Amino acid sequence: MQAMPTHWYNFLGDLPGPMPEVRDSGSPTAAEISAQVRPRVLIEQNAPNEQWTAIPEPVAERLRQCGRPTPLHRAHRLEKHLGTGARIYLKREDVLPSGSFKLNTAIAQAYYAAEEGRTTLVTETGAGQWGMSVALAAKMFGLRAEIFMVRCSLEQKPYRRHYMELLGAEVRPSPSTHTAIGRKILGEVPDHPGSLGTAISDAIEHALDRPAAAYLAGSGMPHVYLHQTLLGLEVAQQLKETHGEDLGVDGRGDHLIACSGGGSNLCGLIGPHLRAKADGADLRFLAAESTAAPRLTQGVYEYGRTDLGGFTPEVLGYTMGERFIPPPNHVGGLRNHHSSALVSLLRREGVLDAVAFDQRTALEAGRLLLQTEGLLLAPEAGHAVAAALDVVAKADAQNLEPVIVVLASGAGFLDLQGYSEVLLDA
Amino acid sequence: MQAMPTHWYNFLGDLPGPMPEVRDSGSPTAAEISAQVRPRVLIEQNAPNEQWTAIPEPVAERLRQCGRPTPLHRAHRLEKHLGTGARIYLKREDVLPSGSFKLNTAIAQAYYAAEEGRTTLVTETGAGQWGMSVALAAKMFGLRAEIFMVRCSLEQKPYRRHYMELLGAEVRPSPSTHTAIGRKILGEVPDHPGSLGTAISDAIEHALDRPAAAYLAGSGMPHVYLHQTLLGLEVAQQLKETHGEDLGVDGRGDHLIACSGGGSNLCGLIGPHLRAKADGADLRFLAAESTAAPRLTQGVYEYGRTDLGGFTPEVLGYTMGERFIPPPNHVGGLRNHHSSALVSLLRREGVLDAVAFDQRTALEAGRLLLQTEGLLLAPEAGHAVAAALDVVAKADAQNLEPVIVVLASGAGFLDLQGYSEVLLDA
Missing domain, CATH: 3.40.50.1100 (Rossmann fold)
Structure with missing residues (x-):
């Protein structure tokens, strides 16, 4: 049987040029928000010092089992x-x-969240692949999951919701009436079908309100790319x-x-x-x-x-x-x-x-x-x-x-x- | 990588006693009907002479690919x-x-049907696992598929119908208005939810009407058990x-x-x-x-x-x-x-x-x-x-x-x- 890789590869040193600076002038800044809602190791993994990062054994074990x-x-x-x-x-x-492939990073992120003592994972999902993976990974580490799913996808794909709920996750449509940003968006566009943009906002705002919650990103961030x-x-x-x-x-x-x-x-x-x-x-x-x-x-x-x-x-x-x-x-x-x-x-x-x-x-x-x-x-x-x-x-x-x-x-x-x-x- | 077995095993010699005789007094007899609708090799495989049957390479190749x-x-x-x-x-x-496991025998049966020059596979399906497997196996060998699906399952599980139809199969509810037996059952119980009993009947009657059709059984028969x-x-x-x-x-x-x-x-x-x-x-x-x-x-x-x-x-x-x-x-x-x-x-x-x-x-x-x-x-x-x-x-x-x-x-x-x-x- 073939062996799974033992390390993730940090390819940031192989890019064709420097990553452009981000603009972060809000109050609080996005960096401050990120530091609050994200597990610390994941932030560090956005710019790892080493070329290779060893996959923790509890993560590797679950990935092999999957x-x-x-x-x-x-x-x-x-x-x-x-x-x-x-x-x-x-x-x-x-x-x-x-x-889906989303499970690869969901397991890693859930592990780091659990290691830090976070008890709830909060995230967004589009078609539902990421939400399903977070729901499963949460269960693997004994954590709760709260998931904001893009409304039009939620309506098109009820089976994905069922799957998450069978795993004990709480699933809400986005834009959500549970968040200030969701209510603001719905105030402007009452029949907004939702998008990853609305759902990310709903999830981060929701996570900010809960000290024991971790917000997990399904994509777009270097730590996610690292795991993948x-x-x-x-x-x-x-x-x-x-x-x-x-x-x-x-x-x-x-x-x-x-x-x-x-x-x-x-x-x-x-x-x-x-x-x-x-x-x-x-x-x-x-x-x-x-x-x-x-x-x-x-x-x-x-x-x-x-x-x-x-x-x-x-x-x-x-x-x-x-x-x-x-x-x-x-x-x-x-x-x-x-x-x-x-x-x-x-x-x-x-x-x-x-x-x-x-x-x-x-x-x-x-x-x-x-x-x-x-x-x-x-x-x-x-x-x-x-x-x-x-x-x-x-x-x-x-x-x-x-x-x-x-x-x-x-x-x-x-x-x-x-x-x-x-x-x-x- | 582990190898797939090269032969199917005939366990009829390992049963605790002789198989009871069947009663077959109809006109035509069930044996005559079977001889018409089933590929010849499958009937032979209901009582193989040998303990081991070599898996034909076109079947083995597709099973490995799956x-x-x-x-x-x-x-x-x-x-x-x-x-x-x-x-x-x-x-x-x-x-x-x-x-599902149904694919194991669907591929074998479709192969033997194609070898005999049959161009259409006709079968029944309950929850849809067998129908999906026949639809896929038919496509693998360039055959048509016509599938009678138990009505209550068809209504509960529309996605399984979609899958079969994406593969080009024709799917009908059972009891079916297309067959005499289906119409008879519906005459007696108009809201009959269907069962494997109704669907088998619909499928065999339909196959009897079509010279180039083969009726495939998803279970219950020794040749199916052999493949499994x-x-x-x-x-x-x-x-x-x-x-x-x-x-x-x-x-x-x-x-x-x-x-x-x-x-x-x-x-x-x-x-x-x-x-x-x-x-x-x-x-x-x-x-x-x-x-x-x-x-x-x-x-x-x-x-x-x-x-x-x-x-x-x-x-x-x-x-x-x-x-x-x-x-x-x-x-x-x-x-x-x-x-x-x-x-x-x-x-x-x-x-x-x-x-x-x-x-x-x-x-x-x-x-x-x-x-x-x-x-x-x-x-x-x-x-x-x-x-x-x-x-x-x-x-x-x-x-x-x-x-x-x-x-x-x-x-x-x-x-x-x-x-x-x-x-x-x-």
């Missing part, structure tokens, strides 16, 4: 269907028990040991592809490979985003906040603007109005390519994967599959035979309503 | 929660891409090689536990171990059934049919009678009115123990497994978990420390509505 390392699946039948010489690999995070480097580390090991593949062979156009909302499955996948690319490996990184929030492909590069409550600092990144309300579609995990500073930097410096797909195209790619490989992925991951199909078409046209790794970030069983509405009822 | 061998998971955290010295193992069929012996074979290998466990140690009370509807996950698990038990190993086999159809615990042992249309022969088995309509609960996979001849024989001869649970007890066991191990299983599998909890309690009371293997037959993500209705809304 099935890490997850399989790296060669998509032979999809390749055959496409008639391509490309070799397509799927990193199967969909098999984790909460249904398991993805890229396992892929590197599995490509070589299981499949006998080299990555980044000159002139072949090898690709690492992930969807990007807050950027954590993307950064977890590519982070451990940034150095190789900087050193000249022929390696392409591709972010697949939603046309519902096309920040990397159509946004402007400027300062802004990822939340709507002013609890986070202004960060430089590609953004649709804080007043942008993403349409209430079925890809809740990609409905962020502002891209993270780190992902934006990679894009700005040309290290990262980006492409946007509409919901139907992503779901059609998901259906093709189901019909060929038998794997039903979440709509978010469908964007990464759609991007891979584009890469394959271009490679075939150029007679290239690249290695393409697609992050299968989550399972789609609880998204069947969305698949059905878009593809079957039309 | 993740076989599936993990045998040691439930450390459940054990700790229970404070038991028993060692509890879960055979994780829930990770298969269609969400992968379960027991893998468990034996994994207990020894992965976990260093012997099975059937004297005086310890080791248990193999599975839920039982048509009996295929049960027989697949225990079949390869019947000989050891007959030879004196201290090994207990336990069937967990639903109080909605408690045939093995409360039924009478007499001749009857598993379908309502008279398409199958009368077989001797534990039965609730053909007029019995199981209440429309959330455990569609266990709502059979008549137990299979083979399972009934094992029970009759004392080789197999049986216990029945109501829906709430099974779902509560499922919730406990979610809250401890993080695994969400289908309600059917919750019955096996509930049985394991009883076995643990008795073992603890006797200071025994048995090995307990529980067949985690399917995933529960698409059953969250049922979990919610029974456990959360009450």
Whole structure:
């Protein structure tokens, strides 16, 4: 049996330039708020001193029990269907028990919160993958969980709510009538469908009111990316040991592809490979985003906040603007109005390519994967599959035979309503 | 990486006595009907000449791609929660891409149907696990699928229908207005919720009308049990090689536990171990059934049919009678009115123990497994978990420390509505 990596990899030293300063002039400052609501170790892990951080054994034990390392699946039948010489690999995070890669950081964050004596985890969730993972991780460490879920996703995906509640979590719609910011937003837009921006605000305000609570971020922050480097580390090991593949062979156009909302499955996948690319490996990184929030492909590069409550600092990144309300579609995990500073930097410096797909195209790619490989992925991951199909078409046209790794970030069983509405009822 | 078994095991020679004769006096006879609708090889596999049958490579290849061998998971955290010295193992069929163990035989049956030139697969499904597996297997071999789904399950579990339809399958409620038998049943009981008995009848009648169609049975038949012996074979290998466990140690009370509807996950698990038990190993086999159809615990042992249309022969088995309509609960996979001849024989001869649970007890066991191990299983599998909890309690009371293997037959993500209705809304 393959071993799971023993350490997370800090790739901040491999970035193409310095991270831009944040603007943090509020009172209290975002840094002060963060220091109150976040476990201390997580703040330290936003800028680790070392290149490698040992995974604490209680975290590693639970990750192994959840099935890490997850399989790296060669998509032979999809390749055959496409008639391509490309070799397509799927990193199967969909098999984790909460249904997505989010569990990797949820377990780590819950552990650090418990170690500090926090008794309640508070967070936001879009499509519900992060909330499900936090609910499960909380239970693993004997903690309570309170989760603000984007209202339109909550209504579209009641099964995800049921899952969290079966684990004992408390789930509320966002914008929430429980918070001042939620009431303010609803005062301005009474039928606001919610977004990650509203839900982050609700969760942080709620956590601020509770001394024993920890606020956990599901994405967007370097400590989250750090925990997710398991993805890229396992892929590197599995490509070589299981499949006998080299990555980044000159002139072949090898690709690492992930969807990007807050950027954590993307950064977890590519982070451990940034150095190789900087050193000249022929390696392409591709972010697949939603046309519902096309920040990397159509946004402007400027300062802004990822939340709507002013609890986070202004960060430089590609953004649709804080007043942008993403349409209430079925890809809740990609409905962020502002891209993270780190992902934006990679894009700005040309290290990262980006492409946007509409919901139907992503779901059609998901259906093709189901019909060929038998794997039903979440709509978010469908964007990464759609991007891979584009890469394959271009490679075939150029007679290239690249290695393409697609992050299968989550399972789609609880998204069947969305698949059905878009593809079957039309 | 562990290897999948290369052969299926024919355990018919290991039964405690001869299989009772079937009664087949219809015109046409059930045997004639079977010969028309079933692929020839499957009929032969109801009574193989050899003890071992080589798995055809196209079948083996697809099973491996789907993740076989599936993990045998040691439930450390459940054990700790229970404070038991028993060692509890879960055979994780829930990770298969269609969400259940049914895929093991669906792939084999679809292969043999395609080899014979059949172009359409017709079948019934209760909760939908079998239908999903047939829909996926059909797509793997380029076949059409037409599926009759028990009406009450279809209404409770729309996501399972969506899944089948995304794979291109045609799904109809049973009793069906498309068949004479369906119309007859609806004429007598207009609001009939459907059962496996009605759906089997609809499917066989429909297949009889179509020369290029094959009718596939999801359970109850020896050829299905043969394909499912992968379960027991893998468990034996994994207990020894992965976990260093012997099975059937004297005086310890080791248990193999599975839920039982048509009996295929049960027989697949225990079949390869019947000989050891007959030879004196201290090994207990336990069937967990639903109080909605408690045939093995409360039924009478007499001749009857598993379908309502008279398409199958009368077989001797534990039965609730053909007029019995199981209440429309959330455990569609266990709502059979008549137990299979083979399972009934094992029970009759004392080789197999049986216990029945109501829906709430099974779902509560499922919730406990979610809250401890993080695994969400289908309600059917919750019955096996509930049985394991009883076995643990008795073992603890006797200071025994048995090995307990529980067949985690399917995933529960698409059953969250049922979990919610029974456990959360009450």
